[in-house]
Amino acid sequence: MNLMLLGAPGAGKGTQAAKLVETYHLAHISTGDILRAAVAAGTPLGMTAKSYMDKGELVPDLVVIGLVKARLQEPDTAAGFILDGFPRTVAQADALDKELEALGKQLDAVISVEVDRSALIDRLTARRTCKACGAIYNVLAQPETASGVCPACGGELFQRDDDTVETVTNRLAVYERSTAPLIDYYSKKGLLRRVDGNRSVEDVFAQIREIVESAAR
Ligand code: AMP
Numbered sequence: 001m002n003l004m005l006l007g008a009p010g011a012g013k014g015t016q017a018a019k020l021v022e023t024y025h026l027a028h029i030s031t032g033d034i035l036r037a038a039v040a041a042g043t044p045l046g047m048t049a050k051s052y053m054d055k056g057e058l059v060p061d062l063v064v065i066g067l068v069k070a071r072l073q074e075p076d077t078a079a080g081f082i083l084d085g086f087p088r089t090v091a092q093a094d095a096l097d098k099e100l101e102a103l104g105k106q107l108d109a110v111i112s113v114e115v116d117r118s119a120l121i122d123r124l125t126a127r128r129t130c131k132a133c134g135a136i137y138n139v140l141a142q143p144e145t146a147s148g149v150c151p152a153c154g155g156e157l158f159q160r161d162d163d164t165v166e167t168v169t170n171r172l173a174v175y176e177r178s179t180a181p182l183i184d185y186y187s188k189k190g191l192l193r194r195v196d197g198n199r200s201v202e203d204v205f206a207q208i209r210e211i212v213e214s215a216a217r
Helices: 013-024 031-041 044-053 061-072 090-103 117-126 143-147 165-179 181-188 201-216
Strands: 002-006 027-030 081-084 109-114 127-130 136-138 192-196
Touching (some): 013 027, 013 109, 013 136, 027 061, 031 044, 031 061, 044 061, 109 201
Parallel strands (some): 002 081
16 A cells, blocks of 8 residues: 655644554655754765755755655565655655656655645644654643643654744645645545545544545455
C-alpha cells in the first residue's frame, strides 16, 4: 500500500501519518522530518534548508526530489510507504511519477486532508512536538501539555521555529500558490480522496481507514 497525504500545513498530515504507520506498518517518508533532522545535525543540507524553512519558503525542488529518491531506495519502503509533505509542487509530483515508474511502483491513493484556514493558523501556532518520541500535540486542546512535558514519554516538548504567526502566514500562502494545484493534478489521475480534516483526530482517521481499506481491495 503506497499512500500520499496532501494538505495545508497544520491539516494534521503528520498526526494521521503516525496513526497510519502504527496501523499498517508503512514506511513514513516526511520531507519535513528529514530536513529538520539535517538542520539539527548541522549538515550542509541542513544549513541550506534552514534558510528556506525559517522563512516558510519551500526548499528547492532538486534538493527534496533527491532526498525522496534516496529514501524510496531504502528497503523498508518495499512493503509500502506513506508520503507526508511531498510532493509540494507540480515539478516534484512529475519527478515522483517518473521515479515510481522506474521503480515499478504506483500510488494506491492520495488523501487530501482539508481544513478551514482559520483553524490552520490556530493549530499551527498551538502545535508542540516531543523532542524524544516525536508525538504531536495541540497545547490549547491538550492543556496538560502546557507544562512542556510529553504525556506519552516524559520528553521535552518544543515549538517548531516555523510555527510562529509570521512564518505560518507565509507557509499558507506558499501552500495555496505551489501545493494546492496538486489537488487537481491527482484528481485528474483518479487517485484523489478528500477527507474533512476539521473533525477530531479519531474521526478523521476513521475515514482515512475506510479509504485505505477500499484501496487495498
Ligand atoms: P513540514 O514539516 O512538512 O511542514 O515542512 C516544514 C518545512 O520544510 C516546509 O515549510 C519547507 O520549508 C520544507 N519542506 C518540507 N517538505 C518540502 C517539500 N516537499 N518541498 C520543499 N520544501 C519542503
